[in-house]
Amino acid sequence: MLVLEALKEAGARTPGAMGQTMSIVGGLVLGQAAVSARFAAAPTVIVVAIAGVTGLMVPKLQAAALWLRFALLAAAAAYGLYGVGLALALILAWLCRMHSCSIPYLLNLVPRSWLCPAGAV
Numbered sequence: 001m002l003v004l005e006a007l008k009e010a011g012a013r014t015p016g017a018m019g020q021t022m023s024i025v026g027g028l029v030l031g032q033a034a035v036s037a038r039f040a041a042a043p044t045v046i047v048v049a050i051a052g053v054t055g056l057m058v059p060k061l062q063a064a065a066l067w068l069r070f071a072l073l074a075a076a077a078a079y080g081l082y083g084v085g086l087a088l089a090l091i092l093a094w095l096c097r098m099h100s101c102s103i104p105y106l107l108n109l110v111p112r113s114w115l116c117p118a119g120a121v
Contacts, residue, residue: 003030005066 007030011023027049034040051069058065068091075083098105 007023007026010026014022031040031045031049035042035045071091072084072087075087077083079086095106096104
Protein backbone atom coordinates (compact mmCIF):
# COMPACT_ATOMS: atom_id res chain seq x y z
CA MET A 1 0.00 0.00 0.00
CA LEU A 2 2.87 2.35 0.69
CA VAL A 3 4.25 1.78 -2.80
CA LEU A 4 0.81 2.41 -4.32
CA GLU A 5 0.49 5.68 -2.40
CA ALA A 6 3.98 6.72 -3.51
CA LEU A 7 3.07 5.98 -7.15
CA LYS A 8 -0.16 7.98 -6.84
CA GLU A 9 1.73 10.97 -5.41
CA ALA A 10 4.38 10.76 -8.11
CA GLY A 11 1.69 10.59 -10.78
CA ALA A 12 -0.15 13.56 -9.33
CA ARG A 13 2.98 15.70 -9.40
CA THR A 14 4.04 14.78 -12.92
CA PRO A 15 2.47 17.06 -15.53
CA GLY A 16 0.01 15.89 -18.18
CA ALA A 17 -0.98 12.38 -19.07
CA MET A 18 2.52 11.12 -18.36
CA GLY A 19 1.85 11.08 -14.61
CA GLN A 20 -1.27 8.95 -14.92
CA THR A 21 0.47 6.58 -17.31
CA MET A 22 3.45 6.30 -14.98
CA SER A 23 1.20 5.44 -12.03
CA ILE A 24 -0.78 2.80 -13.89
CA VAL A 25 2.21 1.13 -15.56
CA GLY A 26 4.26 1.28 -12.35
CA GLY A 27 1.42 -0.30 -10.37
CA LEU A 28 1.02 -3.06 -12.95
CA VAL A 29 4.74 -3.81 -13.07
CA LEU A 30 5.16 -3.81 -9.29
CA GLY A 31 2.02 -5.89 -8.76
CA GLN A 32 3.14 -8.48 -11.29
CA ALA A 33 6.63 -8.56 -9.78
CA ALA A 34 5.22 -9.04 -6.27
CA VAL A 35 2.99 -11.92 -7.42
CA SER A 36 5.70 -13.65 -9.46
CA ALA A 37 8.19 -13.34 -6.57
CA ARG A 38 5.52 -14.79 -4.25
CA PHE A 39 5.86 -11.71 -2.07
CA ALA A 40 2.11 -11.13 -2.29
CA ALA A 41 -0.83 -13.20 -3.48
CA ALA A 42 -2.84 -12.16 -6.53
CA PRO A 43 -6.02 -11.44 -4.48
CA THR A 44 -3.99 -9.12 -2.24
CA VAL A 45 -2.81 -7.13 -5.24
CA ILE A 46 -6.40 -6.95 -6.53
CA VAL A 47 -7.71 -5.67 -3.18
CA VAL A 48 -4.96 -3.04 -2.96
CA ALA A 49 -5.72 -1.93 -6.54
CA ILE A 50 -9.44 -1.61 -5.77
CA ALA A 51 -8.63 0.35 -2.61
CA GLY A 52 -6.40 2.66 -4.63
CA VAL A 53 -9.03 3.30 -7.28
CA THR A 54 -11.81 3.91 -4.78
CA GLY A 55 -9.57 6.33 -2.91
CA LEU A 56 -9.54 8.52 -6.01
CA MET A 57 -13.33 8.76 -6.32
CA VAL A 58 -13.79 11.64 -3.87
CA PRO A 59 -10.64 13.78 -3.98
CA LYS A 60 -11.61 15.89 -0.94
CA LEU A 61 -11.72 12.77 1.23
CA GLN A 62 -8.46 11.31 -0.05
CA ALA A 63 -6.41 12.28 3.02
CA ALA A 64 -9.03 10.98 5.47
CA ALA A 65 -9.37 7.73 3.54
CA LEU A 66 -5.59 7.34 3.56
CA TRP A 67 -5.39 7.71 7.36
CA LEU A 68 -8.28 5.31 7.92
CA ARG A 69 -6.79 2.79 5.50
CA PHE A 70 -3.43 2.84 7.28
CA ALA A 71 -5.11 2.63 10.70
CA LEU A 72 -7.04 -0.44 9.58
CA LEU A 73 -3.86 -1.90 8.08
CA ALA A 74 -1.96 -1.38 11.35
CA ALA A 75 -4.81 -2.96 13.35
CA ALA A 76 -4.87 -5.93 10.97
CA ALA A 77 -1.10 -6.34 11.17
CA ALA A 78 -1.11 -6.20 14.97
CA TYR A 79 -4.21 -8.21 15.88
CA GLY A 80 -5.51 -9.81 12.67
CA LEU A 81 -9.24 -10.00 12.05
CA TYR A 82 -10.00 -9.09 15.67
CA GLY A 83 -7.99 -5.89 15.22
CA VAL A 84 -9.95 -4.98 12.10
CA GLY A 85 -13.23 -5.58 13.92
CA LEU A 86 -12.12 -3.50 16.89
CA ALA A 87 -10.84 -0.69 14.64
CA LEU A 88 -14.11 -0.61 12.69
CA ALA A 89 -16.09 -0.53 15.96
CA LEU A 90 -13.96 2.39 17.20
CA ILE A 91 -14.46 4.25 13.90
CA LEU A 92 -18.22 3.69 14.14
CA ALA A 93 -18.25 4.96 17.74
CA TRP A 94 -16.27 8.02 16.65
CA LEU A 95 -18.74 8.72 13.83
CA CYS A 96 -21.67 8.34 16.26
CA ARG A 97 -20.18 11.01 18.53
CA MET A 98 -19.57 13.50 15.71
CA HIS A 99 -21.90 16.48 15.21
CA SER A 100 -22.17 18.96 12.35
CA CYS A 101 -23.95 22.22 13.18
CA SER A 102 -25.43 20.63 16.33
CA ILE A 103 -26.92 17.77 14.27
CA PRO A 104 -25.62 14.21 14.76
CA TYR A 105 -23.46 13.15 11.83
CA LEU A 106 -25.21 9.79 11.32
CA LEU A 107 -28.77 11.12 11.72
CA ASN A 108 -29.75 10.13 8.18
CA LEU A 109 -29.08 6.47 8.97
CA VAL A 110 -31.88 6.42 11.57
CA PRO A 111 -35.31 5.53 10.13
CA ARG A 112 -37.80 8.42 10.25
CA SER A 113 -40.35 6.32 12.18
CA TRP A 114 -37.94 6.22 15.16
CA LEU A 115 -37.45 9.99 15.11
CA CYS A 116 -41.14 10.91 15.12
CA PRO A 117 -43.56 8.35 16.64
CA ALA A 118 -47.02 8.06 15.00
CA GLY A 119 -48.98 9.84 17.76
CA ALA A 120 -46.43 12.59 18.48
CA VAL A 121 -47.30 14.99 15.67
